[in-house]
Amino acid sequence: MIYGQYPVNYYGAQAPSISNQQNNSLIWVQGMAGAKSYLVAPNNTVQLWDSEAQTIYLKSADASGMPSMKVLDYTIREAETPNTPLQAPSNTPVVEYATKDDLTALKGEIIDMVREEMKV
Numbered sequence: 001m002i003y004g005q006y007p008v009n010y011y012g013a014q015a016p017s018i019s020n021q022q023n024n025s026l027i028w029v030q031g032m033a034g035a036k037s038y039l040v041a042p043n044n045t046v047q048l049w050d051s052e053a054q055t056i057y058l059k060s061a062d063a064s065g066m067p068s069m070k071v072l073d074y075t076i077r078e079a080e081t082p083n084t085p086l087q088a089p090s091n092t093p094v095v096e097y098a099t100k101d102d103l104t105a106l107k108g109e110i111i112d113m114v115r116e117e118m119k120v
Contacts, residue, residue, distance in 0.1 A: 032071075035059060040067055 028051045029035045035048045035057035042065045048057040058070040098106075 029057070032057075035069060041065075 026049050027038070027046060029038055029048045031050060031052050035050070038046070038048055038059060040046055040059050040061040042061050043063055045058060045060040048059055049055075050057065054074050054076075056072040056074060058072065059067060060069070061067050
């Protein structure tokens, strides 16, 4: 039964939070408490955007209506210009690879060290 713009449940109360259709508009909630209290229709998943933090809640309900929720934190990245080369973040160690010549030289040093040890 539809009353106004919201479906009416068996007890006559309006349920504006139940999502029965896919919608491209953002649904804003206030914190984890708002996400937990948001009602989701069975067999549906909704994206809930936190108005107080950079968090998205993916709330789902299985066929029996049992809810589950995943919490995602998001960050905003600055757009890169096409002429700017990609750079590793400053806290990431720089990785240097050995060349074939480096490995050959190291192999020679190890062989020389082993030969010295064998003489003693």
